[in-house]
Amino acid sequence: SRRERVGVRGVALSLLFFLPLLAASGCLFFRRPEVVFRGMSVNSFGSGGAEVEAAMDVFNPNGYKIGVEKLTYHLTVNGADSGGGTVDQAVSLPARTTTPVRVPITLDWTKIKLHGLDILTKGGIDYTIEGEITFSTPLGTFHRPYRHAGTYSPL
16 A cells, blocks of 8 residues: 555665665674784793783774674693683773783793793793684674784793
């Protein structure tokens, strides 16, 4: 009937009007967050290993809040595999804001014991940490890889 056609036409006109506004406001697009690695710190030593924390800043360039669901990591020390894992970490990233994110890592002495003397002889150890951050957004789930190489020196 005529009433149904006017109703459908009204909905279509509303969509044509509001979709460009939503797109212009950035609500329909996902911009990849920027990850800046800040460093590694040793929190504690034990007989079985060390508790280490990787610090990074994550900038959310979107006009809406997104969340970090989980982080994966793989660590190498002086080129040798030193372990990896997954951290389920719920962190909220407000719109257009940089948020610090910390990744707790447990190092097993059996995997890195050969490199312990490098701290004394070379003054530090070379490391690489890489992985993926899983983000939850109103548009779905997205993955962002990260990688950083550096030298850890306790001095």
